[in-house]
Amino acid sequence: MSMSDRSAASPARLLTIAEALEVVRTHAHPLEAVRVPLVAAWDCALAEPIRADRDSPPFDKALMDGYAIRSADAGDRREFEVLVVEEIPAGTVPSRQLGQGESALIMTGAPLPEGADAVVPREWADDPAQGRQTDRPLPRLVRLRPPTPVVPGVNVMVRGREMTAGEQVLTPPVQLTAVRLGLLASLGVARPLVTRRPRLIVVPTGDELVEPDQPPGPGRIRNSNAFTLAALARRAGAASRIAPIVPDRLDDLREALRQALDWADVVLVTGGVSAGDRDLVPAALESLGVRTLFHKVHLKPGKPLLFGVGPERTAATSEAAPDHPAAFAPGTDRPPALVFGLPGNPVSGIVGFLLFVQPALRLLSRCEEDGTTESRNLQVRLATQFTHRGDRPTYHPARFVAQPHLVPSPHGLDQARQDQGGPWVEPLAWAGSADLRTLAQADGFVVFEPGDAVYPIGASRPFLSL
């Protein structure tokens, strides 16, 4: 019996955060690879090794506008004359080799003529033709006065210095940053193979909800969760969508969730997962063949979190544009959807997202190896004393502050004085898991252990970045 099976069989025993994360990780497998245009590939994980198709630069290249010369002609001299025999704009090729005492006027980026091995910038030249568009006789004598000795290779990038033909320059599954996209373009890779972006849909549920552009009637509130969660999902690499609000009716929920399970790789349902009579999400999911792997985690806020896996499916068609990184290759079997039932309280849903959904999205899109998930979890120090009460591990909103000015005191500053390394955070006074306004001032959550305790200034705590 697996850990998840056991937890489902004994509802009294809540999974720890680590156990729950392990269950999620076990079911979050990388999606298949698709070929997409460069403009669509940003932030996706590369799914093929990339080799240089030729040397770069492909020729010995001038790095300055100036005069290509044979450095041996200059020797140690700081002033000498050369005979300019040719002009080589970028995009052209030299027509001849340089003989002794000869030079070519060359533009930045142009190939050096054979024989040349250095460039003297034009700032150090007395050239009668400088500044003229016409009447530039060839050959002509030019006097050069380089400020430093002209050694071989100065102001030249030799062929293959950046990379040589056949060399592997990107190894999957690196994430395609802006810089790496440019590198792919420079290598002529116009349609890289990338791991497909997960498709995520947020399904907001609850009779009390109205959309942000509607006036809430008595007893009603605006749907805010869907927008936060969809944006967090986009930040984590998913292509996200928001479904219309679903009322607390089993039939409506079933239909909305059926459509969501059909389209998405990851379904986020918000609200309706805890213990109320109208918390119909678990039943609706079960009736659609979703296997619940856990429901409730030992955590505050965010305890009533549900995780399950949708029914097996085979899909032959893709409704997304084929060049979109969230489009699956036609005919591919799609893995079952991962389903998260996030608590309706806004902050509870956000904590649940950061702890469980975000790592799952990273695994699906193969963008995990960069350590993103781990590096988001910092160790911080408390800038103010904090009293924690509660029997669950608690994620408390906090913001970064400057290092506090610590004055010697008999009370509890020893630790802080010994090691004042930051970053420092200040836990915020908040009104609980419905308090989105306070969370909007926070940089993340400082983590407190279960049990009542007073944490002194300088106490070192884990931190979950927002």
Ligand SMILES: Nc1nc2c(c(=O)[nH]1)N[C@H]1C(S)=C(S)[C@@H](COP(=O)(O)OP(=O)(O)OC[C@H]3O[C@@H](n4cnc5c(N)ncnc54)[C@H](O)[C@@H]3O)O[C@H]1N2
């Ligand atoms: N008897 C019990 N009651 C509750 C328990 C429990 O274990 N036993 N758990 C509590 C905890 S902890 C939380 S968190 C909430 C979670 O409840 P649900 O996930 O069922 O969510 P709802 O009841 O539907 O809503 C809770 C709260 O959030 C507001 N909400 C819902 N959706 C949205 C949205 N899209 N945008 C903004 N706000 C939303 C909703 O109006 C409620 O105020 O349950 C406790 N109860």
Ligand code: MOO
């Ligand atoms: O655990 Mo709930 O998520 O307290 O708000």
